[in-house]
Every structure is written in C-alpha cells, then in structure tokens.
Amino acid sequence: MLEKVPVTHVAGIGPAKTKALAELGIHDVAALLTHFPYRYDDLRIRPLLSYADGDRVRVQVTINGSPKLRWQNGKSILQAPVLVDFQTPAYAMWFNQHYLQKRLREGEVVILQGKWSERYRRIAVSHTEFGNQRLRSEEAAMYPVYRSSKQISSPQIAAFIQQALAQFQDQIVDLLPLELRQRYKLVNRYEALLAMHRPRTREELRQAHRRLAFEEFFLFQLQLQRYRVQAKLQSDGVVRHVPSDVFEKFADALEGFTLTDGQYDAMQEIYHDLHSPRAMTRLLQGDVGSGKTWVAFFAAYAMVRAGWQVAMMAPTEILAEQHLLEARKRLEPLGVRVALLTGSTGIRERREILALLAAHQVDLLLGTHALLTEDVEFARLGLVITDEQHRFGVAQRGTLQEKGERTDILYLSATPIPRTLALAIYGDLDVSVIRERPKGRQPVRTYWLRSSEEDKAVRMVRRELAKGRQAYIVAPLVEDSEKLEATSAVSLYEQMQSHLAGYRVSMLHGRQSAKEKDAIMRSFIAGEIQALVSTTVIEVGIDVPNATIMLIYHAQRFGLAQLHQLRGRVGRGANASFCILLGDPPGDVAKQRLETMVGTDDGFLIAEKDLELRGPGEFLGVRQSGLPEFTVGDLARDLNIMQVARDEAEKLLQENEFWLLPVYEGLRKHLFEADSAGLKY
Ligand code: ADP
Ligand code: MG
DSSP states (O other), rough: GGGHHHGGGGGTTOOHHHHHHHHHHHHBBHHHHHHOOSEEOOOOOGGGGGOTTTOOOOOOOOOOOOEEEEEEEEEEEEEEEEEEOOOOOOOEEEEEEEETTOOOOTTTTEEEEEEETTTTTEEEEEEEEEEGGOOOHHHHTEEEOOOOSSOOOHHHHHHHHHHHEEEHHGOOOOOOOHHHHHHHHHOOHHHHHHHHOOOOSSHHHHHHHHHHHHHHHHHHHHHHHHHHHHHHTOOOOOOOOOOOHHHHHHHTTTTOOOOHHHHHHHHHHHHHHHHHSSOOOOEEEEEETHHHHHHHHHHHHHHHTOOEEEEEOOOOOOHHHHHHHHEEEHTGGGGGOOOOOTTOHHHHHHHHHHHHHTTTTOOOOSSSSGGTTOOOOOOSSEEEEEGGGGGHHHHHHHHHHHTTSSSSEEEEEEOOOOOOHHHHTTTEEEEEEEEOOTTOOOOOEEEEEGGGGHHHHHHHHHHHTTOOOOOEEEEETTTTOOHHHHHHHHHHHHHHHHHTTTTTTTEOOSOOOOOHHHHHHHHHHHHSOEEEEEOOOOOOOOOTEEEEEEEEETTSOOOOHHHHHEEEEEEEETOEEEEEEEEEOSSHHHHHHHHHHHHHHHHHHHHHHHHHOTTOOOOOOOOHHHHHOOSSSSTTOOOHHHHHHHHHHHHHHHHHGTTTTTGGHHHHHHHHHHHHHHOOO
C-alpha cells in the first residue's frame, strides 16, 4: 500500500525536499498523490494586445539587449529591453532576482509573467520561464497550483507528483468494486488521479472529481455503518434498568436552574432508548450554548444508576477539563464517581485511574482521545458519549464503543446540519434537537461595520473591557496558509496592544504548540487575559460567560457556518453580548452572508442559508460545515453522490459474504487499517 511507501522512494526527492514535504504533512506516496491542487491557473500565453494596463500578463518576449543591474536600498533591480510577441518593444524589470542576469542572454526567447504598465511600457516580472521549462499548451490551460511553502514550490510539487504517478502506476489500487464503477460510470483511480493533477479538459476534471468524491464518501459510509450494521446483526442492545426518580434527582443537582423544553425532551428520549431493548445511537444536536452538556450528564447519570459505566470523550484537554469541573458540580453530589484521563495525566495517577476503572470504582470517565488507548479497560461500559463528534474520525468513535459490549451511543454536535444533509450522512441514526437556549440569555447583538469604521468597533471593545468583561478579536482567515494566518494574527495582536492599551491582551494561533495554546486558553478562562486575539483555532465548545464581545476582522472571508460557530463563543452569560463583523464584501454572496448574520442567530436557519449560498461549482472546503473534512467531496455540491454512496455501502454491508469475497479484500484491509489510524485532524 502506498500509505507505507515514504516519499523518499520517489525518484528525485532528496532529504531536503523530504523535510519540506513533511512540513506540509506529506510523508508517504499516498499522501503525495492526494495532495490535490487547490486551484488551476490558465497559463496560456496571450498576445500583449489582449491585455489592459495594470493586468497580470503572460507573454512571450525576446531579450533585446544586455540586462543592466543596479541596486537601490539594498534591493536589486534588473532591467532589459525586450520585444514582446516578436514585435512590440518594451522593458522588463526584475526585482531581487539579480541571479538572472547571467541567464538572460540577448536574443533568447522567454516567457514572462508579471504586471503590465502601459504608461512605462514595462513588465514587472514575477516569474520567468526559459525554453526548456516551457509548458505544452494543453497543460497551460489548466495549470495546477498546489499548497506549497518557501522550501518547496508548487511547480516542484507538481513535478514530484508526476514522477510518482509514473513510477507507482502499477501500485495504485482501485478500492471501488468494479461493479460499482461500471454502474455509475466512474473512471478508475489511476485515471482520476492523473486528471486531478493534470487535467486536459474541464470534463476530465469533473469526472475525476466525481469518482474521487464517490470513493471518499463510500469509504466514509462503510466505516460509519459498519458498526451499526454489525450491532444490528449481533443481536439487540441491553435493557438498562434506570430508576424513574432520575429526572427529579438530576433536576435537584441543577441548583434552581430550569431545564429548557428541548433539554427535557432530549432527556426523555434518551431515557426511553435506554429502557428499550434496542441499542441507542443518538445524535444530540443543539446550537452552540444550548446546553447539551447537561443532557449528556443526565444520560450518564441514568446509566450509572442502572449500574453501568460511562465514557465521555472530548476533542481537547480544555474541554475535557471543563467537563470535569461541571461533572464535579452536578454529578458528584448525586453519587457519581468521576475521573479524568488525558494525555497529560501523570503515569502514577493514570495507573490508579485505570485500576479504579477496572474495579468499577469509577462510574464516569471523562477525557480526550487518551481514552482510546488499549490499556483503558472498563469493568462494565454501557454508554459512550462523544462531544463535538465531528472532530473525531469514525474509527475512533468505534474504538471507544468496542470497549464495552453492545454499548449505547450518544453523539453531541453543535453543527446544525440541515435535514437533507443529516439524512444523507447518518441515515437511520436517531436525532434529538435542542432548539432554544436557556432562559435569561440575550441574543448576541450583531453589527456589520465597514473596515473604515474600525475605530468605532475598537471603542465598543474598550467599553466592554472597561466593564470588566472579556473580548475575542478574530484575525482574518488566510486560505491555505496557516503560516500567513499566524502572521496576520501577530500583526493584529501588535495593533491591539496599542488600541487596547491598559488591558491584558494575548494571542492564539495555529502555529503555537498545543501546550502554549492550552496555557493561553486557561488564562483566558481564568480571566487573567482580557482580550484574546486569535485565528479560528479558538476552542470549539469553550464556555467563558464573561466574554461578551467578539470582533471579527475581514468577516467577508469566513463562511456562514464558521461565523456562527465563532459568534457562539459569546452570549453565554446573563449579560448583553455583541458581535461586530468588520468587512467589505466584494460581491453579493459575501454581502448576503454578513446580512444573514446580522439578521438571525438561529443556527438552523443559518445552516440552510449557507447551503443555499454555496451554490454548485464553488470549491469551498467542507471545513465550514463542521462535518468531517473530505479532501475532494463537497457536501454542498455533492450531496447526491453522498446519498448514492450511503445506499451502496449499506447494501454491501448487509450481504453477509462481504467479508469473505476476494474482490473486497482491498476494502476490508482499508477498513481495518483505518481503525488503527490516529486522530482525523
Ligand atoms: P453547548 O450546547 O454549546 O455544549 P453548554 O452545555 O456548554 O452548551 O452550555 C452552555 C452554558 O449554559 C453553560 O454555562 C451551562 O452551564 C449553561 N446552561 C445549560 N443549560 C442551562 C439551563 N437550562 N439554564 C441555564 N443555564 C444553562
Ligand atoms: Mg459543548
């Protein structure tokens, strides 16, 4: 399998490029081959006449004299007369590329890319191509652009991918059964990869895309449904004998807070599931701040009262710790014995917890994916709860579930998935929805300001800080570059230090270590930090009721679902909260997104609107929907493919001989290997 072949096996990739690829997260040949372009550029050469002043041009020129080099403020400027299209005299200028002086010989024909100034008849060159590097015109029409870095450029990556495709063609196995491929007219995997990396026509790219999206969804569905179909075959769930006083007792532990109707209904549904002989697989959906944790705690409490243990997994340590604090407050008084296990639990403590767990002296084990390790053994695990379920891979949820026999399952999700999408993805999973927020919450007041009104926005932030409240300042989203994003957060942080002088400001971005991020989040929770400048890495699910204002820079760059998730960090206490969107939308769709945000804070409405606005053909990441991140498939566009993949996966799994037929060997292996794979992202 190409997952096991390191990139060093590709001819031409040496130690330096191996390292550069590793920094992009590419270690093996399989990852290299699925490092797809995020854009295709039209690099066909056109006559100068077809361009206007100020355009980025791509033209053919003849060097028409010897290049002259001069220096200005430590920067080099190379200039040479050229003849564009063999006829039009002009100048070419290269900044900081003095090494080209020797290569640019008079009479040589090269391709230049850069900005054209009509007035000075000059091209400010950004890219030079010599004869031996010239693209064939069919490649130039849709030239792939890859996520790259300083150490390795996009064209270099393209070359390595082409090399790998040639070298490993025989080992690119097609996981899709031939029968399916024929029925849906899907091109084979090799052809699809070839077309993704070097499409010759739009149609070829579309077919490649369709095929890979199908494959991705199909494998996802197989994994998702495997446990469910097996559980069904295995016989039914267990009847949990939950005493009926659980509602009353649990309500007492809430110290006077009243449950919302949605919370109460969900609790009822869970109670019935536990009593029924059918195994529970329930998704609890509720907008950010709707109070899913308490419902989950109720499920845990009911289970414990029936004599079983419960595991609750969260995607980050901070969230797991937050659960612990809340569980101490709500569940320990009810006699539930609670413990926490994360990656930073000390060895001795860990050993103690595991012993208690095996002896059934811990009832509720909270934690991160540290719960998944093999030596975590329960005496009598009855229920598995996954918070922020979309942050975990399907296989991981399965692993935890298999630590018990016929365990019941409760997934929590803040992603308000529209119904069509939920059906396509989960099929027959039961869903409980919490629609309202706890009483006494005020809606977050949302404003959209132009970036020229930044002063006003900053004044609003200062006003909240002066009241002793806390603020989130969100830095612009930079597509495809965590590094640039970090840089923009750093510069915003520097600005904020003067804008918010006198207050304690700190910052959070994706390039910090997990430890650093944790420490910063903790001091924000503790109120030591008053304003937090951050990229979108702000924890999902984090609950800081004292944070009452969020200021989002370049809001037009974010997707709707993402803006809504971000906004959910404020408005979690009794005080009025604000969200200020700062941005100048370039078009109608972006404008509608901001207007939608101002107009409503109903997550379900927003999710519907999001799907509507993200029309077909838009290459948007699924990241924004909060669902598992697919590489090729886009749920907004490929929903019908997901539906077909779901039905086909179900059909395949219901045929008992599935595991035995040799044609499915590849698939089977793939599923088993996915089980041992690490966190999805
Ligand atoms: P989420 O659904 O986003 O996970 P949480 O469970 O973190 O939301 O709840 C958000 C906040 O609301 C928490 O501080 C929680 O204690 C509080 N809360 C939950 N339910 C209620 C309720 N019925 N009444 C008042 N406050 C509540
Ligand atoms: Mg939560």
